[in-house]
Amino acid sequence: MSGRKIAGGQLPDETALVLPVSWREHIHPRRGGWLRLATSVNTDAAAFLMAKLDEALPLFAGADAALLTAFRAYRAGEADPLGAAVAAQLVLRVYGDDERAGPEHIVDAWATQHGLTFAAEAAVELGRVELEAAGSKAAVNWVLRFRAPDTAFHFWVADALVARARVLLAAADDDSYDAAVEALEAHRGEHLTRMIVSFLVPTRQDWVDELCAAGTMRGGVKGDWSMLLCSLGSAKQLEKVHLTTHLREQLNYRDILYTLVDGIGTGVAPTVALLLDRHPKDRDLWGILVRLPTDEAFDLLVDRLDTKPGLPAVLAAVKDYPVRAIHRLAAAAGGNSVNAVAAGQVLRGHVQENPVLMAAVLPVLPDDLRPIVEPFTVGYGQLPEAPADALPAILHSPPWAVARPAASAVVVQGLAVPEHRALKWATGEREAWKVQVDGGLYPAFPFDDAAAAVKSYRSGSLDWYEHISLFTAGPENVVRPLLAAWRPGGQCSWDAQYWGKPLVARYGLEALPPVLHMAKAKPATAAELLLPFVTPEVASLMADWLVRLKSARPTATA
Template identity: 30%
Template sequence: MSDHPPALDEENVLTVPEALRGELLLRRGGAVPNPPPRIDPSAARRVRDRLEEGRAAIERMLYHLGSDPRAVKAARAYLNGEPDPRGAAAVAIVETHVSRGEDLDIWTRTWAVENAVAWVDAWAVEHGPAFAACAGAEADGLVVEVDKLSGDYVLKADGWTQKQLPWATGPAGKRMRALLAVADESDHAEAVERLAGHRGTRQQRLVVSFLVPSRQEWVEECVRERPKRDTDASNLLWCSLGSDRQLARLRGANWAHLGDHEVSLEILLTAAEGIGPALAPHLAAALEETGYETRDYVYGAGFNASARRAISQVLSLLPSDEAFTIVADHIDRPGGLAALTEMIERFPVRALRLLARRSESSEPAARLLSAHLRARPELRARLAELDDQARSAVEAVEAARVPEAPDGLVPKAFKKAAKDAAPGWAPPALLPQILMRGREHALPEAATANLLAALGKASPKRSPAGPLKEALDALDPASLARFGWALFEHGRSVGEESRTVWTQLCWTGDEETMRRLGAMARAATGQSHIKMPLNGLEVLAASGSDVAVLQLHLVADKARPKRLKNKAGKLLNQVAQARGLTLEQLADRMVPDFGLDGADGMTLDYGPRSFRVGFDEQLRPVVYDDKGKLRKSLPKPGVQDDPELAPAAHRAFSGLKKDVRGVAADLVRRLERAMVQQRRWSTDDFRRLFVEHPLVCHLVRRLVWLHEQDGRATTAFRVAEDRSFADADDEALTLPDSGAVLIAHPLRLGETAAAWSELFADYEILQPFPQLGRPVDALTDEEGAGDRIERFSGVEVGVGALLRLERQGWRRDAAGEGGVQTSIRFDSPNGLTIILDVYPGFPVTAPADWEEQTLDSLWIADHDAYDYGTKKSKATFAGLDDVTASEVLRALADVVDDAKA
């Protein structure tokens, strides 16, 4: 994009590239596009034709009694051939309104592009540039308005009292400024001389300074007067400033602020050309203001990615260390990398110095520095000019780069350029090297580009082609995953929205990639920027690894946005069906072991001392010293501990706490739900998935279990510390290989529940959820015989307590009219559905808005789709087993008790 020479000296003059000059509001002596603007000789004829066509309507407006007499007099004089600049402006604005025949607010205050520019050129053709400039200096003082008495359009002369300056800030003003910027000396001097007589108001003085910013004494006067911020007048002043001294004066008055309306490329470029590098901190502040991602609107209504790109682009032109540092600090914003790349090319020696300083703490800076040195080998001659720290940083960057693999080691699939080239937003030089297996050589950049092109064809539903799969297998997996995640983050930071950004993770990702995608989805808080987390779920499902499936499960359980929860649940169902499992069976198999060493937990070696990690009833890690005494926490490594073992053990414990926290609550909740729903496991699955699992076993030992043989004979038992089995008398028990195992509900234990409670109390065993001390309830004979229960009807409860039933397996009914949900359902193990109606119900999108709810009927149906009242259900509450009936009654009793508390 840039047209700068490939010089090695540090350029200290702002040069606007040719490609950007069309965006610049020209000033005398500044950058000029090629070819320069010239007056259009045909404009006068076009304007005359329009005047003749609309003359009658123009004169009717001018003769209206509501029009301003002075403005009308000037307009009539111009129509009669007198070269009056104010009259020319008046006629132009009236003609614009008449010829457009459009809404007043749209056309007479903004001036149609073709009308405005044609009038400027017509004035210059007929009367010269000086006259045109004076007419333009009068234009924004005039306006066509609706007369309050007659309702007709009239010409007024109160435009200077309004905030908008549509002529000066629109196409006409920019055209007039450009023509004056390239006018010959005599025309320009005459324009300046005559404009001196058109500076009557503060607004008009700003317009004149905008037209001839070379008259800096006039600009100084405007600086002293300071227009209000966030108006058209402030835009004009930004484009008129010519020194950092003026900017400092405005800053001291708390004026120099690039607000919403100023963040446009033409204003930023123009201000940079006039002020120079001193503009950098104000552009930096504007970048911070544009950091509100949820305000991605168009110019004038808020900030968006385009505004950030414009700011970064202008910063990249400023020849200063400060500007370079600002751009480098915002490399992860849209447009940041492109701007920094331009800056590196534009200021190569400055880039060498500053990238070297940043490379020690920034991987992107180190990669940019490495690419810079490879692209410009002549810069090595300048290394001696760097300080010792910078030279050491350069040496470290070059030493860290792994030699590229010889051609014989490069997989064939990466040697031939793909039909579709690598994406331009992801140059290989700016991404981490991909190492070959063995980690002695790196994939060459050309081969990496071919890989990037192939990754563009990635799909979660399609495995790589055979040759490409073989080629990927030749790469170091950890290195490939690091490359893939860097590509993902880079694509997000530059605002790239192509599928390549996320689908490539299906081929490059490892287990850590899947954990990161899961964490990203769980961290999402709303609908803003939810697209990438949704795409990440596709990657998790495509991976199908145990870690990826666990992440899907956690998202389905913990994510806040409904779209994420629902999509994760749908993908989990697909994974489970593909494996021939239910969702619960799949969840049982997805609990990680976190590197624990059997039932004893984890041993932490500090060298001269060691600690053992166990787990409490909520699976929170707890620490015992080498004498078996429980400690409040794991101590930090001390001076007498091994300097390598102790810190590593301390980090391992911190990581374990963080990892287990993510699955513990879910596991406890699933086990309680399994007890309520009387879910059964084969004896083999119970041993393998629960007793022998190094994490789950810590919960298993805190519960009473039942073994069923042929669905009839039952034996209650617990799992001891050594993973053996014992009965209520604490006698050893042999568990048969056949039969099924389930968590014992207290109703299933009968009279032995008291003995089990006493045994657990003797061993000081705390339970993860209420089991032995769980309250129970039962249906009355009348309730069991019918299909409705009225004991809770009419009770007012809070919607929060009502919706907490979802944690116990209840689910909301479909939304009805107006998006209101009026019932909540529970599915019994034998296929019956219990429905609780509430009034008035709650909005599906914001339940908390309708806090007070009245419980209505609790009824039962023989299938989920049954709608009470449409047909007679054959189901009665007698169809429920004792455990399900008790749990339903106790759940609703808790909701009622919560309301009374």
């Protein structure tokens, strides 16, 4: 049979929600949730943090007096959570890309220095502190100030630290966890800190309810509400959140979806189905419905059998829940609608493929379903398998199963790659691409000293958006020598299809190396940047895309 086997005549248990191991890396663990991590604190992290702090201090131009006092107290060894948050904001500015992937160093340092409760409080205080650039962009100094309360925010810098604190709290013993919850109540004075507290300790569902009310209130604070979404613990909360546009739009991220399943369980099914109607090609949403071991979730899949992804999803659910499939498909198979006919076809195949399962299920089927299922059982397993010599040869020896010598590739000798290199613009195309430089789509050149900007670029101290500003708006005599070696990646490639156009319009063939690099990395979005180029490497790449990449084929044929 497909799915689980029958052992000792017992039907399989199809009521337990078992989440895939592949979801593990995307779930923010919670106390009492499915994902239980055995985690330990890095006791060497405190020394790492202090070394990084010494490196960051020269960039520290000043701060609000209260922040400065708290920071000095923390540096002196006092358990000052606000001071620790100030230190973390500074240290994050001097992290390299490889180190920024391991923010547990900072949170583990806090836990090592003053305990888990202190680490949790410091993580919350991150929401009260913001760092702003001061002085020349080529030689940035940073000024710390309190974040204006109850304003919109996008928590890019410190979200990984907060996530690490949640991991430690989820794995803590009961006494340590309860002590942290009690201490965090005093830190719920502002919108962002309330959000962080609920993210850290989602067991306090009364606090989550307060945030749901605030998030769905007309005219409330906009911005990033993902921490609230990862704190939800009931289907009622999720249904309420889904009705609010700016919250619903954030439900499409994998870490939020999988964390919701961990926190709410099978109750997510109705909302996931509504999201699926908005995003019918979203494989994560289909995968969640398939995994949920309830009649409701199975019926929601069957309701969508008339969609292209619906049939594979239902077949996957049939494999995971073979007994439930018989009941729910039979219930849906009555009538002449497209879905009813499709449900009957799936049911017929399932029944006839699994005679052992049917022998156990048929006697206990409800009376209203047995007449629908029984006709599909007639005749299965009664016909003997035909011998190979009784079949046409093509059925037992298909052509693709017979080994044949590989055909030799046709090679045309004496061809040379042309060295012609040029730009060929469509009418008005270059002017349209160049307008984006003058039209304010990207910031003007933000550096006081071009030579200092180049020096910062070569040293690797420019941020990704400063790279874009330098190359799209910097003095041409400064930028041209840098183009051949520039390989924009990571966040630099965001919106490359927009800022890359003025780059090509401005520098022509000299812009090919960075543009070619981006197009190879992200052909779906950056391929069109190569349209004006007439060069051997672009022609070769287009030929490859034409036969291999559906997403880039329109550009290759343009």
